[in-house]
Amino acid sequence: MVNTQVSPAQSGIKIACQILHEGGMVALPTETVYGLGADASNKKAVAKIFAAKGRPKKNPLIVHVSNIGSAENYGIFDKQAYKLAENFWPGPLTLVLPKASNSCLAPQVSPNLNTVALRAPSHPIFQDVLNTSGLPVAAPSANKSGEVSPTTAEHVLNDLNGSIDLILDSGPCVLGVESTVVMIAGSTTSLLRPGMIQQEDIEKVLGASLVKPHSKALHGPGMLSRHYAPRAKLRLDALSHNKGEALLAFGPTPPNEIELVKNLSQKGDLIEAAANLYACLRELDDKNVGTISVMPIPESGIGIAINDRLRRAAAKKT
Numbered sequence: 001m002v003n004t005q006v007s008p009a010q011s012g013i014k015i016a017c018q019i020l021h022e023g024g025m026v027a028l029p030t031e032t033v034y035g036l037g038a039d040a041s042n043k044k045a046v047a048k049i050f051a052a053k054g055r056p057k058k059n060p061l062i063v064h065v066s067n068i069g070s071a072e073n074y075g076i077f078d079k080q081a082y083k084l085a086e087n088f089w090p091g092p093l094t095l096v097l098p099k100a101s102n103s104c105l106a107p108q109v110s111p112n113l114n115t116v117a118l119r120a121p122s123h124p125i126f127q128d129v130l131n132t133s134g135l136p137v138a139a140p141s142a143n144k145s146g147e148v149s150p151t152t153a154e155h156v157l158n159d160l161n162g163s164i165d166l167i168l169d170s171g172p173c174v175l176g177v178e179s180t181v182v183m184i185a186g187s188t189t190s191l192l193r194p195g196m197i198q199q200e201d202i203e204k205v206l207g208a209s210l211v212k213p214h215s216k217a218l219h220g221p222g223m224l225s226r227h228y229a230p231r232a233k234l235r236l237d238a239l240s241h242n243k244g245e246a247l248l249a250f251g252p253t254p255p256n257e258i259e260l261v262k263n264l265s266q267k268g269d270l271i272e273a274a275a276n277l278y279a280c281l282r283e284l285d286d287k288n289v290g291t292i293s294v295m296p297i298p299e300s301g302i303g304i305a306i307n308d309r310l311r312r313a314a315a316k317k318t
Contacts, residue, residue, distance in 0.1 A: 004161045006153055009125040009170035017133040019165045020045075025052060027142040027156045028129060029170035030121045032092050032178050032196070033149040033278065034156050035064070035139030036164065037129070046106040046138055052163040055145040058218055061109045061138040062094050062117045062179070066130040071095075071118045074103045074136060080206055081184050087205045090122035092175060092196045096183035096220050109138055117220050119179055125170050140221060141178065142167075148230050148285065148313070149278045151176050176275035177305050181220040183213065192220040194305040196274065226315040228278075230285035230292065234314035238293035246284040248294045260287050270302040277306060281313070 007015060009029060016026045020037065023045040028037045036053065038045035040063045050057055065071045068085045075097035077085070084095060099105075099116045110116045121127065130137060141149040143159040150156045153169035180195030182202060189206060190213040191199055203209055213219070222228075232246070241247055246260035251268040253261060262280035264273035284292050294310060297303045 004157060004164050004167055006157060006167045006169050009168040012166065012168045013125065013128050013132060016129055016166055016168055020129070020133050020135055020137065023048075024165040025049065026129075027150075027153070027160070027164060027167040028123075028126050028137070028139060029153075029168060029173060030123045030126050030139075031173060032121075032175045033151050033173055034142040034153065034167075035126070036142035036160070037064070037137045037139040040109055040136040040138035041104045041106060043106040043108065046108045049138060049140065050108065052160060053140065053143070053145045055140065056224075057108070058111055059145075059224065060111060060113060060117055060218060060220060061140050062119050062221060063105060063109055064126065064130060064137045064139050065118060065120055066090075066127060067120055070130075070136070071120065072100070074100055074105055075116050075118050076100055078184065080189055083205050084182065084202065085120070088197055088202075089120040090127065091120070092122070092179040093202075094119040094179045094181040094193075094220065096181060096192065098185075105136065106138075113219060115183070115185075115219050117181065123170070125168055129168075146224070146227055146229055148281050149178065149228055151275075151278050155278070155282060172275075172279070174275065176277055176279075177302070177309060178222055180305075181222065182210065183219050193222040194308050196302060196305065198301060198304070222312075225312065226317060227312040228309045229313040229315075230281050232285050232289050233291045234310065235291055235293045236310055236314050237296045239296070241293055242291070244290065246287060246289040246292045248280055248284060248292055250295045250297055260284060260289060264297075270298065270306065273297065274302050274306055277309065
């Protein structure tokens, strides 16, 4: 495959839609991270996603749709699902629902599952692609599987150049952390992955508590024990800094001189920290350090999602 083309997002929409209809792959900006998009109803196109990423075949994909009406073609909505979609779509919420019996989606989207993960993204470029193409678009993060997610077109190009057809460049992603994933199965609603939409906000809409998933089955993305990982080791909740380590700081930077340091948010803003998380990890990792020490992040609000990503990134390889 020739080198991947990078196009300004707005002018590249028509080209992107043509590529998707022809079974190709396009990296698309979302409000969370860049996604690697392909026609979710095309078996060969979906298989290309797994090959380009080196993604485990058991790991399901999120299918992106423009709105609730489109989502009803692929998943079965109950009252709880409608409540969540009406309150949080378009936006960074993925709903894992029972598959519609007449769904045209490729089986690899939900491998050996009777569920499907659906999301309506709020990014205007992705919405334009969905509406112009008329396709459901499967789109995991546009990077090698298990590694640090991409929040700029440059990140995608560094990871997948030559493996995909086109990158729509819309600048840095605003939110920077993947969507919240909620599974609805009968009377049980489970939080599979924390994200920018917080658990308490979801529970307020539902009028009920979310529970931990009863099954270890991979019903949604981001559930593998090791994920979002740089090459360097991560030392979390670091209250001191060791010689030779890079530092991922949060809040006022420690006064001692540290050669390699990136600060998620000097003012201690968790939303800013989430937006900067993956870019900062990538910058430090590019310095070829052995270890990145990470200052403590509050386990509250968006910090829950940030810590989830950091813990999975720090997990040992299996």
